Amino acid sequence: MSTTVTGIGTLTVRPLDPLKDAELLHGWVTHPKAAFWMMQDARLEDVERAYMEIAADEHHHACLGLWDGVPAFLMEKYDPAHRELVGLYEPEPGDVGMHFLVAPADTPVHGFTRAVITAVMAHLFEDPATARVVVEPDVRNKAVHALNEAVGFVPAREIRKPEKTALLSFCTREQFVAATGEGA
Incomplete structure (x- = not known):
């Protein structure tokens, strides 16, 4: 994936290297702004x-x-029929689960997080097999709910996961295009 966003720059993704990238990620996931990532007390190991x-x-x-x-x-993609949401909803063919985390910044750039989620969604929908993206953010994470809505997610219902109460939400390719104009 490579996306150039006016006023932001170029966003790309590469596979994560768990050993080489762990120290960098450790700083991100333990940062106070990443509280909903639920790794605040994680050690590097x-x-x-x-x-x-x-x-x-x-x-x-x-x-x-x-x-x-x-x-x-950071972007994570998962199959909700096998991870995260097993038994909590009825997966459909083409469902893809997603998580994303923006690194903490000393000087936030207006519109950056929205550009990231838009690029992540565009990347997921590049795969023709992806029909719908599924997310399950913490119900208290109002900032991510607003971002999700901005790219076309529609909340379905609250679900109880072992670690949180989550807002199960879905975004079809058509909803994404209608919300963002991406891929139109």
Whole structure:
């Protein structure tokens, strides 16, 4: 994926290297702004282990997002029929689960997080097999709910996961295009 966003720059993704990228990710996932990532107390070894498990999992993938070549966000893609949401909803063919995390910044750039989620969604929909993206953010994470809505997600219902109460939401390719104009 490579997306150039006017006023922002170029966003690309590459596969995450659990060992080489763990120290960088550790700083991101333990930052106070990443509280909803639920790794606040993680040690470096915990981050390495978590992402090594993802790297070995055929149903879960992690990518490091770059902003003009510099690491700036994390994207995870998973199969909700096998991970995260098993037994919590009825998956449909073409469903893809997604998580994203923007690195903490000393000087936030207006519109950057929205550009990231838009680029992540465009990347997921590049695969013709992806019909719908599924997310399950914490119900208290109002900022991500607004971002999700901006790219076309529609909340379905609250679900109870072992670690949180989540807002199960869906975005079809058509909803994404209507909300963003991307891929139209």
